[in-house]
Amino acid sequence: MNDAVETKVNPHFEDFLFDWSEKIQVLVGGYGSSKSYNTALKIILKLLQEKRTALVIREVFDTHRDSTHSLFEEIIMKMRLDDKIKCPVSPMQVRFPNGSKIIFKGMDKPAKLKSVNNVSIIWIEECSEVKYAGFKELLGRLRHPTLRLYMILSTNPVSTDNWSFLHFFKDDRNKRLVLDDEELYKKRIVRTNGTYYHHSLPDDNMFLQQDYMNQLDEMEQYDPDLYRIARLGRFGVNGVRVLPQFEEQPHEDVMKAIQNIRKPLFRVGMDFGFVESYNAIVRLAVDTERKYLYIYWEYYKNGMTDDRTAVEIDEFRQSGELIKGDSQEAKTIKYFNQLGFNMMSALKFQGSRLAYTKKIKRFKKIICSNECTNTIYELKDLTFAKDKNDAIIEDEFSIDPHTFSAIWYGLDDYEVTDLKEKKERGRPSRERRKRR
Template sequence: MSEIRLSTVLGPAFHLLARDVFQHGHTHYDLSGGRGSLKSSCVSLLVPLILLTNKGTHALVLRKVANTIRDSVYAQYLWAIGELGMADYWEAKVQPMELIYKPTGQKIMFRGADDPMKIKSIKVPFGYIAVTHFEEKDQFAGRAEIRTILQSTMRGGSKFWNFESYNPPISRDNWANKDSLEERADRLCHKSTYLEAPPEWLGEQFLREAEYLKETDERAYQHEYLGIPVGTGGNVFENIDVRELTDEEVSAFDRICNGVDWGYFPDPWAFNRCHYDAARRVLYIFDELTRNKMGNQETANLLLEKGLTREDRIVADSAEPKSVADYKKFGLHCTGAIKGPGSVEYSMKWLQSLKSIVIDPKRCPDTCEEFMEYEYERTKDGDIISGYPDRDNHHIDAVRYATEPIWRRPGQQAKNTYIPLYARR
């Protein structure tokens, strides 16, 4: 692969970084940036070339959760190999998930950190693992988890490259944001934005969306597109607007969505009604029900008493297909959420990106409490960890299900790929 070819597919903002990589100027490379910053594209283009210029080496690409790999970072590397004009020289396998360079047998392996034993047991046919890539660095449970993995992989060789790429979380207290500020001689930190990418690579629609958000919500634009941590604390939702809604306001709502999170005891059954103002990017949550120890017939009756009919679509947790079927039998228009790998992360980020989430504290006291008190987890040292705790979030889940037809991109029912590749690069 010639240097000329690489320069035509690698973003201009990364040319000096690429030179440093091939000269092995550093061991660790920290790449952060907002949507369209091309950081993940950069790493996926460089890693295959590192292997080709260093015989006997292999690469390991990691995400926190294994079931998010195939439609994200694995697809990203397939794209990169194609862009480099090398597709015919690589064999793509999914069991196990890896790319094999046919002339030498060198491998790019893909694994999830949710099974540490599988990482420790990785064996390569020859040589050693010289390259690691932690995609979505902030999803890992702090520097300690990454260090533990590297202690298993950085052995048996003379040269190593470790890449960590991520979109900076909204909170400045997040461990990943704080970690990138720490200076170490063997690490190069690189920040990029979509403004440094060739506009034709991103497309007119991407640029229009960025400009629209800049005009309508400067704070969200700074975080999503410029990669600036604009939050200061541990609250997941910093766009909550708690206020009472008048009957006149509620009567004017015309884009209503309904969601149910199944539960019995101790986890409750939760229901929410919402209205989404797309023009202003404001979500209104104006009704709720919370019950313990009630069966499907009883909760269905509660919704029928509220006036819901077959015309009112309810999106519920698809993990209980029998409950969905029961609601249909009881006369409700209930469908299971599509969900899939990445859906929780994408839907939560969508909620966080809204200009505001208006919650009526009198109509929805339980929902208000959940949204206001929902916080990121922290390490034992008090640093925030990205990811969303699966507790005390029953109404939050009901709202996610209710709004799924809004935030889910069209045509994704088959693969459930929620985050566009350009948002990861």
């Protein structure tokens, strides 16, 4: 039996195969790094030693047949254990001579999870494809009266707005830091907060063919996002950023910069929301000479009735600052006016979403105070949505950015100079002629 289980493994995974010190184990890696192969091998070795039931999860059940189940079968045959370990497909399982077994389920059929009992190991393959609610439900399914419990999650590093990144690494919106992903890329293996992290690259797989590596390298030229994921194994922003000039700075530095503007233009914009949307207010300052936009204050809440919101933003009523809001909320704007607020509808017209988006993109810099955490969350990595042909939709985005709408409304009557148009005209703008 000992001779039969000898098999060659990639050196970067040798310690991982026998490390069961942490309950949660997270594997992040590029394409072909062998993270799935070594996870399957790790489970086989464990179930040969101890009588356990392991549950393997994918978002769609039918994908198991050609991925995880066939992978287990391949490894078992390589180890020459196929006469002892059986891999039936109906029901889809892996059965060991000591009574251990591996069962396969999909989150697209959650009712079938109810029949799962005494599971001490769960492997979520391509965990980024599973919904966050599903992950939390699976944590509750992980239970056994006597054995230690383990959950292994493997994934390619997708977008930083995916729950797998927000939960196991960084959630800027909620100011939660578990592990800086840059630290993982540098150290390759990290243990922290009861979780084992493992990072792998295609280079770590000594069995990978050079032709495949060449294909991964070629991605850098035609698909940088996929190259980052597949070749470099790194999380990041997927898609084309709407505001690449957006940057975050300490609040004190932002306020000092605003004070030094020769002729600052101040504006306030508001987007209305209630249940899923948010009431978002931003205070803005524009350096009209340098074409810099500063965002230095925000209000961001939902589930608020208008009367409660009025109390919380009463400083605007007292100061008399003009707030420009969504013209589709005329009734709400009238209510605030009756309470003494200086509020009016912003200009809105056919194609205004696209026009306003292009306007904001014309700023040379968009500088946001680090105290405006919701604005940073929505705008820093905001990307354009794409249609079925993978073409950018210039007035639709990856999320519904309420602070972006508030900026639109606040600056509805201000036009950023388009340097291209200015050059084509070949003469100073009207604003500059007036200053002369």
